[in-house]
Amino acid sequence: MADLKYSKAVERLEDIIGKIENEEIDIDELSDKVKEAVSLIRLCKGKIEKAELEVKDIVEGFATDKKE
Numbered sequence: 001m002a003d004l005k006y007s008k009a010v011e012r013l014e015d016i017i018g019k020i021e022n023e024e025i026d027i028d029e030l031s032d033k034v035k036e037a038v039s040l041i042r043l044c045k046g047k048i049e050k051a052e053l054e055v056k057d058i059v060e061g062f063a064t065d066k067k068e
Contacts, residue, residue, distance in 0.1 A: 001039060006047045013040040 004012075016037045019025045025033050 001043060004043060006044060009040045009043050009047075013037055013044070016040075 016033050
């Protein structure tokens with residue numbers, strides 16, 4: 001799942017949430033779907049944090065380059 005793109009992870013998460021809200025998921029598979037949703041949330045959060053750090057590094061590098 002780690003190689004899953006952010007947009008696909010969000011799409012899958014929205015699908016799971018929609019099915020839960022519409023009671024389309026059988027009670028026997030609810031636990032598995034909630035676990036999958038939690039994994040997707042963690043994946044998305046990690047990708048966001050990574051992107052934030054990369055952007056911060058780029059901006060700081062740009063600011064340092066301008067000072068020189």
